[in-house]
Amino acid sequence: MMNRRDFLQRSAALAGSLAMPALFSRDRNSVKMQETDLTILYTNDTHARIEPFPENARRFAGLGGIARRASLIDKVRQTQKNVLLLDAGDIFHGTPWFDVYGGSVDLDLMTRMGYDAAAIGNHEFDRGPDGFAEAAQKAGFPFLAANYDVRNTPMNPFVERFIVREFSGFRVGIFGLGIGFSGLIDSANSGDVRAYDPIRNAETAVESLKEYYRCDIIICLSHLGFSYIQTRNDDLRLTERIQGIDIIIGGHTHTFMEEPLIFPRENGSSTLITHMGHSGVRVGRIDVSFGSENSGSPFSLSSRYYTIGDT
Amino acid sequence: MPKSHAFFFSAVLMLFVSLQGCAFFKASHIEETEIHYPAPDPEIERLVEDYRAGIEQSLGEQIAVVEDTLTFSKPEGSLGNMAADALRYRAALELRTFVHLGIADESHYMLDFLPGSLTREAVYEFMPYLNHLVVLELRGDQITELMQQVAALGGAPLSGARFTIDSQNRARGILVNSTVVEPNKTYLIATTNRVANTGEPFPVLLNADRRIDLDISIRSLYLDFFRGRGRLTDATDGRIRS
Numbered sequence A: 001m002m003n004r005r006d007f008l009q010r011s012a013a014l015a016g017s018l019a020m021p022a023l024f025s026r027d028r029n030s031v032k033m034q035e036t037d038l039t040i041l042y043t044n045d046t047h048a049r050i051e052p053f054p055e056n057a058r059r060f061a062g063l064g065g066i067a068r069r070a071s072l073i074d075k076v077r078q079t080q081k082n083v084l085l086l087d088a089g090d091i092f093h094g095t096p097w098f099d100v101y102g103g104s105v106d107l108d109l110m111t112r113m114g115y116d117a118a119a120i121g122n123h124e125f126d127r128g129p130d131g132f133a134e135a136a137q138k139a140g141f142p143f144l145a146a147n148y149d150v151r152n153t154p155m156n157p158f159v160e161r162f163i164v165r166e167f168s169g170f171r172v173g174i175f176g177l178g179i180g181f182s183g184l185i186d187s188a189n190s191g192d193v194r195a196y197d198p199i200r201n202a203e204t205a206v207e208s209l210k211e212y213y214r215c216d217i218i219i220c221l222s223h224l225g226f227s228y229i230q231t232r233n234d235d236l237r238l239t240e241r242i243q244g245i246d247i248i249i250g251g252h253t254h255t256f257m258e259e260p261l262i263f264p265r266e267n268g269s270s271t272l273i274t275h276m277g278h279s280g281v282r283v284g285r286i287d288v289s290f291g292s293e294n295s296g297s298p299f300s301l302s303s304r305y306y307t308i309g310d311t
Numbered sequence B: 001m002p003k004s005h006a007f008f009f010s011a012v013l014m015l016f017v018s019l020q021g022c023a024f025f026k027a028s029h030i031e032e033t034e035i036h037y038p039a040p041d042p043e044i045e046r047l048v049e050d051y052r053a054g055i056e057q058s059l060g061e062q063i064a065v066v067e068d069t070l071t072f073s074k075p076e077g078s079l080g081n082m083a084a085d086a087l088r089y090r091a092a093l094e095l096r097t098f099v100h101l102g103i104a105d106e107s108h109y110m111l112d113f114l115p116g117s118l119t120r121e122a123v124y125e126f127m128p129y130l131n132h133l134v135v136l137e138l139r140g141d142q143i144t145e146l147m148q149q150v151a152a153l154g155g156a157p158l159s160g161a162r163f164t165i166d167s168q169n170r171a172r173g174i175l176v177n178s179t180v181v182e183p184n185k186t187y188l189i190a191t192t193n194r195v196a197n198t199g200e201p202f203p204v205l206l207n208a209d210r211r212i213d214l215d216i217s218i219r220s221l222y223l224d225f226f227r228g229r230g231r232l233t234d235a236t237d238g239r240i241r242s
Helices: A004-017 A066-079 A096-101 A104-113 A128-136 A198-212 A235-241 B003-019 B042-059 B078-095 B120-126 B140-152 B193-198 B203-207 B218-229
Strands: A030-032 A038-043 A083-087 A117-119 A162-167 A170-177 A217-222 A247-250 A261-264 A270-275 A282-290 A299-307 B032-034 B062-066 B101-103 B116-119 B132-139 B161-165 B171-176 B186-192 B210-217
Touching (some): A038 A066, A038 A247, A066 A083, A066 A104, A066 B042, A096 A104, A096 B042, A096 B120, A104 A128, A117 A170, A117 A217, A170 A198, A198 A217, A198 A235, A217 A235, A235 A247, A235 A270, A270 A282, A270 A299, B042 B120, B062 B120, B062 B218, B078 B101, B078 B210, B101 B140, B116 B120, B132 B140, B132 B193, B132 B203, B132 B218, B140 B161, B140 B203, B186 B193
Parallel strands (some): A038 A083, A083 A117, A170 A217, A217 A247, A247 A270, B101 B186
Antiparallel strands (some): A030 B032, A038 A282, A261 A270, A282 A299, B062 B116, B132 B210, B161 B171
8 A cells, every 4th residue: 555655756756747637727716608518616614604704804804605605606607507516514513603593594595506415524413413404404405425324313314425417428426425423523413323434435436426327527525624644534545545536525624725636547537636715715616528638538627716705 | 724734734735836837737728707706696695684684683682892903913912811811710710719821722713803892693703613611730840831832823812921922932031820930830721622632732731630621611601701891992911022
């Protein structure tokens, strides 16, 4: 097994030698008018930030706000025929809105905005499985967790291991991964939900989505966190261990990534990891175009983000 | 993010920055329409306003009146001083004993206070975490180390101590409760369970000889403290100077 340093060094070496499976853009605060095959918009760790940060906030004053996010998403939808809207978890907790509404407002408004799926963050357990289920009545989209067993709990009707979205000419598989409970979620709040090894369950999810559902693109909504020194699983380790995931949209560590990390593999595929900080300050965007590159990869990716309320 | 994580993350980012110079990445050249300040979606905005009525009904109660702008400045700030004082005073009240020090991590507080009415909603926003009060027992030599850790940060919310930060970011002239620190004396220090659990940003707290967890939520503690004060004014007193 390669250690992390070897893995990163290998990624760097491959990056210099391989063809380009991914097209990368740093543009911000713009809406691309050219239509692509698929546009993925995403958030993570929105943490009940319904309104923009107040003027006396110690960070991000004036930024964010779900109504402005909705407006941006609507504008993108006007120019793109195929849009996926995803979230990597921790929708709950962080402002007085959660204290009063327990997450139901977030899920109601996210449903109206057309979110397709969300991962389960550790804060989704803040009111226990019953509290989650109460709020999730407002969610018109599934929560995804391939490594959580929610059977015989109130969460069961709202949680799937993965979903498949069919578009004209291609199919997208999306699965979720939740973080281990130890040190993060009190046993009283996790109830009878069981968390299992995310790596092993990611492997089986990818295999199902690729081999059985014949998905052309596989997206992981991960709430594992970007990177840790300790032994806790994270997005980097997931990328090291598992092939076949094209895009990891991550959360938990509140990491503001200016650009995604892209790990190319010897077979011509690659895995892109991206995080968008927290509190809905940013909305990430990945555009997917099929057949536009002679790289051995069936599609190319273009990545950017929008800062909500930025000048 | 813990510092050790931040270090690794920085290393990864450095590697990533080095990748940008190679042919793997290329910028797209696509016609774009710039959008700044997207206007709020009117339907979502209307719903938010409707829901906001519930927030104000539940949390609109006035807790105190803020008379001055109160911030977490360095080396000390009014709000930082209050945050640490509140921990220390409440711990003493609960334990019915003298608590020597209070200390907090300023990154856990989300708002500064502007002049005007301070509502329950604002206090919830100020302290969104459901942490609880913890009292730790440290020796005098550990207290000195703690003050050096505060000085290295350029200051932090602190109650019960005074010192000066010199040009080398070292604490000089440390006084705890107006007396010099006795290396072998036992001191009680009030903080939050989050700080006590992680030792961030004061790692010496992980070496505490004894820990007492009190069933007092930090948020309710601040509600009580601000309500008790009534009118919140500048609270800087030179406890940390530089």
